[in-house]
Amino acid sequence: MRTRTAALLAWSSLLGLSQATCPFADPATLDKRDDSPPSDFLDQYKVDDSDGYMTSDVGGPIEDQHSLKAGIRGSSLLEDFIFRQKIQHFDHERVPERAVHARGAGAHGTFTSYGDWSNLTAASFLGAAGKQTPVFIRFSTVAGSRGSADTARDVHGFATRFYTDEGNFDIVGNNIPVFFIQDAIRFPDLIHAVKPRPDNEIPQGATAHDSAWDFFSSQPSTMHTLCWAMAGYGIPRSYRHMDGFGVHTFRFVKEDGSSKLIKWHFKTLQGKASLVWEEAQVLAGKNADFHRQDLWDAIESGNGPSWELAVQVVDEDKALAFGFDLLDPTKIIPEEVAPLTKLGVLKLDRNPTNYFAETEQIMFQPGHIVRGIDFTEDPLLQGRLFSYLDTQLNRHGGPNFEQLPINMPRISIHNNNRDGAGQNFIHTNIRHYTPNTLNNGFPLQANQTHGRGFFTAPGRTANGNLVRQLSPTFDDHWSQPRLFYNSLTPVEQQFLVNAMRFETSHLTSAAVKRRVLAQLNRVSHDVAARVAQALGMDAPAPDPTFYHDNVTAGISIFGGGGNNAILLPTIRTLRVGVLASAGSDAAMRAAAQLRERLVADGVVVAVVGETLAQGVDQTYSAADATGFDGVVVVEGAEGLFGDGREATGSALFPAGRPGQVLLDAYRWGKPVAALGRGGKALQSVGVPVKGEGVFVEKEVEELVTGLEGGLARFRVSFLFSFGS
Ligand code: HDE
Numbered sequence: 001m002r003t004r005t006a007a008l009l010a011w012s013s014l015l016g017l018s019q020a021t022c023p024f025a026d027p028a029t030l031d032k033r034d035d036s037p038p039s040d041f042l043d044q045y046k047v048d049d050s051d052g053y054m055t056s057d058v059g060g061p062i063e064d065q066h067s068l069k070a071g072i073r074g075s076s077l078l079e080d081f082i083f084r085q086k087i088q089h090f091d092h093e094r095v096p097e098r099a100v101h102a103r104g105a106g107a108h109g110t111f112t113s114y115g116d117w118s119n120l121t122a123a124s125f126l127g128a129a130g131k132q133t134p135v136f137i138r139f140s141t142v143a144g145s146r147g148s149a150d151t152a153r154d155v156h157g158f159a160t161r162f163y164t165d166e167g168n169f170d171i172v173g174n175n176i177p178v179f180f181i182q183d184a185i186r187f188p189d190l191i192h193a194v195k196p197r198p199d200n201e202i203p204q205g206a207t208a209h210d211s212a213w214d215f216f217s218s219q220p221s222t223m224h225t226l227c228w229a230m231a232g233y234g235i236p237r238s239y240r241h242m243d244g245f246g247v248h249t250f251r252f253v254k255e256d257g258s259s260k261l262i263k264w265h266f267k268t269l270q271g272k273a274s275l276v277w278e279e280a281q282v283l284a285g286k287n288a289d290f291h292r293q294d295l296w297d298a299i300e301s302g303n304g305p306s307w308e309l310a311v312q313v314v315d316e317d318k319a320l321a322f323g324f325d326l327l328d329p330t331k332i333i334p335e336e337v338a339p340l341t342k343l344g345v346l347k348l349d350r351n352p353t354n355y356f357a358e359t360e361q362i363m364f365q366p367g368h369i370v371r372g373i374d375f376t377e378d379p380l381l382q383g384r385l386f387s388y389l390d391t392q393l394n395r396h397g398g399p400n401f402e403q404l405p406i407n408m409p410r411i412s413i414h415n416n417n418r419d420g421a422g423q424n425f426i427h428t429n430i431r432h433y434t435p436n437t438l439n440n441g442f443p444l445q446a447n448q449t450h451g452r453g454f455f456t457a458p459g460r461t462a463n464g465n466l467v468r469q470l471s472p473t474f475d476d477h478w479s480q481p482r483l484f485y486n487s488l489t490p491v492e493q494q495f496l497v498n499a500m501r502f503e504t505s506h507l508t509s510a511a512v513k514r515r516v517l518a519q520l521n522r523v524s525h526d527v528a529a530r531v532a533q534a535l536g537m538d539a540p541a542p543d544p545t546f547y548h549d550n551v552t553a554g555i556s557i558f559g560g561g562g563n564n565a566i567l568l569p570t571i572r573t574l575r576v577g578v579l580a581s582a583g584s585d586a587a588m589r590a591a592a593q594l595r596e597r598l599v600a601d602g603v604v605v606a607v608v609g610e611t612l613a614q615g616v617d618q619t620y621s622a623a624d625a626t627g628f629d630g631v632v633v634v635e636g637a638e639g640l641f642g643d644g645r646e647a648t649g650s651a652l653f654p655a656g657r658p659g660q661v662l663l664d665a666y667r668w669g670k671p672v673a674a675l676g677r678g679g680k681a682l683q684s685v686g687v688p689v690k691g692e693g694v695f696v697e698k699e700v701e702e703l704v705t706g707l708e709g710g711l712a713r714f715r716v717s718f719l720f721s722f723g724s
Contacts, residue, residue: 041405042358057089064086067082068083095395096395097146098140098146098395099391100191101142102144102145102146103141103145104139104141104157105138105140105292105296106139106352107296107351108134108136108349108351109136109304109346109348110133110347111134111135111309111344112132112133112347113125113127113133115128115344116128116129117343119254120260121253121254122255122371123252123373124165124371124372125165125166125169126372133164133165135346137159137161137346137348138157138364139239142154142155143191143205143206143207144205150289150292151235151283152204152205152280153234153235154229156174156175156176156236157172157175158243159171160346161362162370164370164410166370167368167409168370168407168409169368169370170364171246172365172366173244174245175233175243175245176228176233177228177265178228178247180225181222182221182330182470183383183470184379184384184386187387189215193212193216194215197209209507210509212503213503213504216516216519221474223519223523224481227484227496230503231557232273232274232495232558233274236272239291240270240305241270241274243272243307245263246263246264248378248381249314249376250381251375251457252311253373253374253455257458257459258459259457259460260313260316261315261318261376262312262314263333263338264311265309265310266308267307267310268307269308269345269569273557273558273714275668276669276715277499277502279625282626282664286627287626296351299350299351300351301573301604303602304349304350306346307345309345310340310343311343312333323479324476324480325474327377328378328474330474330477334483334552361406362406362407363396363402363407365388365389366381366384366388367388367389371453371454374456397421398420400422403423403425414442414443415443418432476546477522482524482547482548483550483551485523486550487553487556489559491558492558493527496527501530501534501535517532517535517539518543521539521540522546523546525539561713568714571602572601573602573603574603575628576598576603576605576606576628576632576707576711577630577631577632577661578595578605579632580616584637584639586634586635586636587634588615588616590636591607592607594632594700594704598707598708601708605617610640611652619652620640620650620661624664625663628665628670629671629715630711631661631665631670631671632672632673632674632707633679634676637681638684640681641658641659659684662681662682666687666694668715669715671693671711671713672687673694673695673697674689675700678696679696693715695710
């Protein structure tokens with residue numbers, strides 16, 4: 001049984017805390033860091049309880065199932081140190097949840113650089129082809145609290161830590177490349193507006209309420225991010241099916257000090273895909289853990305997700321060259337203006353061992369930066385550099401949060417920061433000040449030319465009068481939302497309109513509704529008119545100042561449907577429900593055959609039956625279309641479907657469940673299929689057997705070909721009755 005003491009001993013020796021072994025003690029070794037991490041740095045902290053006696057926190061063996069009492073029916077005693085310690089520890093189990101992004105899930109992985117990128121940056125983790133760096137990514141929603149549903153419509157956090165050999169580097173990004181506001185000082189207002197009402201704490205993790213849209217419509221810088229969030233980007237199919245973005249413009253700095261402006265992108269190698277809104281709402285009740293479960297299962301099955309890390313690179317003197325300001329975080333740089341350079345690939349392959357110790361305690365900061373990368377003057381970024389450090393102090397209760405195992409850099413730490421609550425290190429240097437002579441000047445100062453130190457891009461300048469205002473180059477809030485809207489396919493535009501209709505239908509204030517329509521109308525009269533129709537209000541007259549017909553690449557999630565659908569690069573890990581009948585041998589044989597065939601292609605199969613008989617994974621009473629990316633009815637099960645309302649074959653599930661699963665899958669645009677006489681089930685619930693995304697075949701092989709093609713087109717190319 002590994003003890004905490006042993007772990008701490010291993011830790012301090014790994015970190016070279018003894019001055020005798022400190023790599024900085026001998027100047028000859030200054031640039032030769034040999035702190036190569038063990039295969040899993042966190043292993044040394046893991047506590048294995050698979051044998052041995054229970055102990056108190058200070059190590060003595062104990063029993064802790066009964067408190068100490070004065071007499072068998074008497075009062076408990078204050079002297080019961082076992083009781084006090086156990087209850088006290090429990091009372092302090094929670095730390096404050098994140099003020100935003102409280103709900104999330106994370107995993108470990110590795111980044112591998114495609115090349116030596118010293119032509120762009122001095123960052124060492126990008127310094128050689130094949131160079132590997134451990135990473136941890138935490139995905140999240142923003143508004144909901146820690147126990148909220150994964151599928152709330154929201155911007156999603158995409159925070160990545162690189163444990164580089166020159167210190168930790170975090171890209172604390174989102175799955176949407178722009179943000180609601182342009183100056184950090186407005187962040188508390190934004191979050192107060194979107195969070196639940198202060199009187200009744202309603203609604204949880206949702207923006208369909210007056211205060212959110214009161215703020216959005218009074219603060220038009222929100223329009224661009226709102227459009228992304230109302231399109232499929234707000235309800236991704238999984239964390240694995242979304243891109244990530246650094247949002248702000250940053251800088252790459254080379255060894256010689258020259259710098260360029262960059263934007264970070266993480267491009268999903270699973271393909272982009274989104275849920276549909278009704279499905280997301282149903283999921284919030286049926287499986288609030290849908291996204292964390294998906295990520296966990298994919299990694300456990302050896303199908304961990306990957307992203308390519310890419311940058312758009314722009315010359316320093318081009319910050320204002322494209323008709324907007326690169327310091328404005330509400331703007332994308334269209335890919336036509338600055339193409340993506342793919343720097344490397346990042347793969348997640350290990351789930352956390354302990355959610356709290358890893359996912360909850362990882363403390364990201366945009367200020368965790370490494371040599372070769374630098375900030376810009378983006379006023380949102382500048383404010384974040386304060387906020388994240390401050391929030392970590394609040395969550396941890398002291399300044400030593402970087403010493404938590406998940407936050408520890410994978411290289412040794414040497415500085416004169418001392419003490420504080422929870423200090424884990426035993427510093428041996430008694431001359432903990434600089435300059436000193438009594439410790440031979442150590443630790444030395446590292447900079448651009450000595451010790452591969454961090455340095456600020458030497459070309460950066462600042463001057464000007466002190467002003468409390470935003471630059472007028474941040475003023476256009478409507479051209480880019482329109483660019484976004486123009487770049488969606490008609491089905492996706494409808495998706496966005498439907499989302500706006502849903503949200504604004506919840507508003508009670510007529511003034512807010514009118515202001516929302518006025519803002520939408522500056523983006524698109526078409527959108528404003530369609531939303532106004534649902535609200536029963538008159539559409540405002542066109543407001544064409546910012547109207548244009550430009551489009552840009554990379555916006556559409558699903559593509560145009562049919563042959564123009566954007567295909568997913570892989571259907572591995574997508575889930576197919578095989579609707580069978582435990583009472584029919586033919587159905588169970590066909591289900592087994594289908595399972596074998598689909599599993600061979602990496603598809604996850606769940607066979608559904610009336611009872612958990614051999615070969616059945618789920619009952620009809622537990623199964624739901626939300627759990628599947630595609631659904632098949634096999635021959636022999638058709639008798640269970642009745643007319644979609646009546647249960648005809650069994651009293652083991654609520655009336656109409658099989659038909660409900662099938663119909664929901666179809667309504668939500670998922671491919672549905674039937675084998676042989678199973679086609680009757682489609683007819684009995686009103687699914688057109690020749691409809692788009694519907695595959696009725698006699699042979700398993702043909703059915704699998706059709707169904708897998710449908711899965712790759714990821715449903716929305718089939719979306720029909722979706723409004724207008
Ligand atoms: Fe955050 N944000 N944020 N944010 N943010 C936090 O930090 C904040 C912003 C983002 O998985 C908090 O550790 C301010 C933009 C992610 O642990 C807090 C402003 C982007 C995460 C905070 C912003 C983000 C956070 C809450 C406006 C995308 C979760 C807990 C200036 C580029 C990280 C914490 C994780 C978390 C402040 C705006 C992304 C309160 C003041 C823009 C992914 O410090």
